[in-house]
Amino acid sequence: MTTTNTAEISPRDRILEAAEELFARRGFAAVGISEIAESVGMSKSSLFHHFRTKAQLYAATVDRVLAEVDLELTRTLARGGSAADRLDRWIEVLIDLMARTPAHARLLLRSLFEEDEISNVLPEQQEADEKLQRIIQHANNVLRDGMAQGELRVANIPHTIQTLIGIIVYHFASGEFGDELIGRSIFHSDEVKRRKREIKAFLHHGLVIERGL
Amino acid sequence: MTTTNTAEISPRDRILEAAEELFARRGFAAVGISEIAESVGMSKSSLFHHFRTKAQLYAATVDRVLAEVDLELTRTLARGGSAADRLDRWIEVLIDLMARTPAHARLLLRSLFEEDEISNVLPEQQEADEKLQRIIQHANNVLRDGMAQGELRVANIPHTIQTLIGIIVYHFASGEFGDELIGRSIFHSDEVKRRKREIKAFLHHGLVIERGL
DNA sequence: GTCTATAAACAGATAGAC
DNA sequence: GTCTATCTGTTTATAGAC
Numbered sequence: 001m002t003t004t005n006t007a008e009i010s011p012r013d014r015i016l017e018a019a020e021e022l023f024a025r026r027g028f029a030a031v032g033i034s035e036i037a038e039s040v041g042m043s044k045s046s047l048f049h050h051f052r053t054k055a056q057l058y059a060a061t062v063d064r065v066l067a068e069v070d071l072e073l074t075r076t077l078a079r080g081g082s083a084a085d086r087l088d089r090w091i092e093v094l095i096d097l098m099a100r101t102p103a104h105a106r107l108l109l110r111s112l113f114e115e116d117e118i119s120n121v122l123p124e125q126q127e128a129d130e131k132l133q134r135i136i137q138h139a140n141n142v143l144r145d146g147m148a149q150g151e152l153r154v155a156n157i158p159h160t161i162q163t164l165i166g167i168i169v170y171h172f173a174s175g176e177f178g179d180e181l182i183g184r185s186i187f188h189s190d191e192v193k194r195r196k197r198e199i200k201a202f203l204h205h206g207l208v209i210e211r212g213l
Numbered sequence: 214m215t216t217t218n219t220a221e222i223s224p225r226d227r228i229l230e231a232a233e234e235l236f237a238r239r240g241f242a243a244v245g246i247s248e249i250a251e252s253v254g255m256s257k258s259s260l261f262h263h264f265r266t267k268a269q270l271y272a273a274t275v276d277r278v279l280a281e282v283d284l285e286l287t288r289t290l291a292r293g294g295s296a297a298d299r300l301d302r303w304i305e306v307l308i309d310l311m312a313r314t315p316a317h318a319r320l321l322l323r324s325l326f327e328e329d330e331i332s333n334v335l336p337e338q339q340e341a342d343e344k345l346q347r348i349i350q351h352a353n354n355v356l357r358d359g360m361a362q363g364e365l366r367v368a369n370i371p372h373t374i375q376t377l378i379g380i381i382v383y384h385f386a387s388g389e390f391g392d393e394l395i396g397r398s399i400f401h402s403d404e405v406k407r408r409k410r411e412i413k414a415f416l417h418h419g420l421v422i423e424r425g426l
Numbered sequence: 427g428t429c430t431a432t433a434a435a436c437a438g439a440t441a442g443a444c
Numbered sequence: 445g446t447c448t449a450t451c452t453g454t455t456t457a458t459a460g461a462c
Contacts, residue, residue, distance in 0.1 A: 011427080025328055029243030033456065045458085046428050054456065084421055109326065112390045113319070113383070115238055136394065153418055158394045159411040160420065162387065166379030170326070174375065177325045181349065181371045198372040205366055206419040207373065208297055224445080246438065258440085259446050267438065 012050050014040050019061045024103035027110060028058050028117040055117075059124035062111045065104050066131035072097055073138050083146030090142055091168065091199060098172035099192040105172035112165065136161060167199055225263050227253050232274045237316035240323060241271050241330040268330075272337035275324050278317050279344035282310055286351050296359030303355055304381065304412060311385035312405040318385035325378065349374060380412055 009017075018040040022031045033054050037047045051057035076089045098105040111132065118125060139161050146152030171178060171186065178186040185191065222230075231253040235244045246267050250260045264270035289302045311318040324345065331338060352374050359365030384391060384399065391399040398404065 026330070027240050027242060027327070029240065030330065032454080034454090043429055044456085045430080048457065049427060052457095087421070106326070109383075113322065113386050113388055114240070115388055117239070117243065151422060153414070153420055153422055155414060155420065156407060156411050158396065159384075159408060161394060162384045162391065163380050163411070163415060165387075166381075166383035167376050168379075170322075170379035170383040171372075171375045173326050174378075175326055175328055178375065181374060183371065194369060195372060198369050198376070201366070201368060202373075202376060202415075203420045204423065207366055207368065207416045208300070209364060209366055210417065245436080247436090256447055257438085258448080261439065262445060265439090 016064055020103045024106035055119055059122045063124045063128040065107050066128050070131045070134050084151040086142045094168050109169050109173040229277055233316045237319035268332055272335045276337045276341040278320050279341050283344045283347050297364040299355045307381050322382050322386040
């Protein structure tokens with residue numbers, strides 16, 4: 001058994017994990033390299049051996065999250081089914097991912113609404129962008145199919161995607177505010193289940209009761 | 214006519230306006246005092262004459278946004294009407310506010326999902342918190358009334374509030390990503406109208422068409 | 427691959443003149 | 445109320461030993 005034991009976590013991945021936790025919570029600018037190094041139990045210099053700049057580390061961190069999201073969504077959609085079923089699974093998988101790794105939700109929200117905090121020409125940044133495009137394309141395809149086949153109400157697709165992101169990603173990124181509003185941790189198992197039920201009910205019935213019925 | 218001419222904007226407000234624009238776009242940590250000072254055409258020291266610390270300036274900036282949101286929501290809800298009508302107006306007013314001042318949406322989203330980036334004991338922070346509580350309480354009241362009177366489907370109220378925030382605030386805070394997804398500026402007048410229509414349709418009909426109908 | 431030491435730039439904040 | 449000059453600490457990043 002040499003150093004290529006797959007059971008051991010590489011220094012690179014330990015750094016990425018610590019970086020995700022910190023960047024997710026406080027954002028790129030508020031987190032120092034020394035803080036990440038301390039959290040992972042290394043010196044700053046060792047960290048710079050694995051990532052040349054802070055920006056590159058951040059981009060790699062975001063890329064890693066988007067890769068996981070893209071992978072799981074691609075996998076569940078490949079199973080096929082009706083558009084309504086695939087939409088259900090797209091939502092379910094995304095929620096499970098956010099609920100399992102709270103840092104993912106926050107970092108994903110940051111990657112959506114923070115203006116490019118970093119140079120924008122890093123290869124890691126471009127790869128992350130492509131993954132984000134694929135994630136959105138998945139939703140696009142499902143919604144298009146569902147509307148074409150009469151399973152979904154005809155609506156503006158990009159706006160519908162924004163609505164889905166807002167309903168799912170914002171909620172699980174809302175941290176202390178969300179906890180206080182909901183009354184307990186938004187990541188509590190029962191509360192995650194409740195979120196799924198509430199979203200499903202919203203998608204099926206809306207909120208306002210039609211007077212004409 | 215002395216220096217108390219109300220038509221002139223006070224240095225304090227000019228600072229707050231410049232700070233909002235910068236903090237909204239890049240967050241507390243990424244914006245330097247000198248940058249704000251330069252943007253407003255002052256030296257750092259002059260800025261420190263009006264606000265003792267950067268944290269206090271940030272808290273005052275957030276407080277100012279929440280005060281405007283709270284004021285407009287309180288005003289529109291005071292006009293009364295059915296719960297469904299008041300919900301419509303709560304949404305309409307919030308959207309108009311976000312659409313009119315893009316920085317508001319981003320700063321509001323930050324105040325919701327960023328963990329207290331500042332000391333948490335500043336009076337400005339506490340005032341902002343109270344305003345946020347009032348904004349949420351408005352939604353709480355409207356939803357409670359609507360469900361009690363059969364105008365709204367019975368749903369979990371905190372989760373419904375999270376859904377409304379996600380649908381409205383996240384969308385208008387989504388910046389470049391939103392623009393790219395939608396295909397033009399999310400703040401374009403027609404696109405804001407479309408957002409209102411899409412949200413209203415979602416609230417009235419959901420997204421999924423029931424097979425049993 | 428990890429470390430100590432350090433460079434170079436910049437941050438928030440203060441002193442004190444005008 | 446605004447300025448210039450400065451203090452003090454921290455930042456990202458590098459040099460070079462082991």
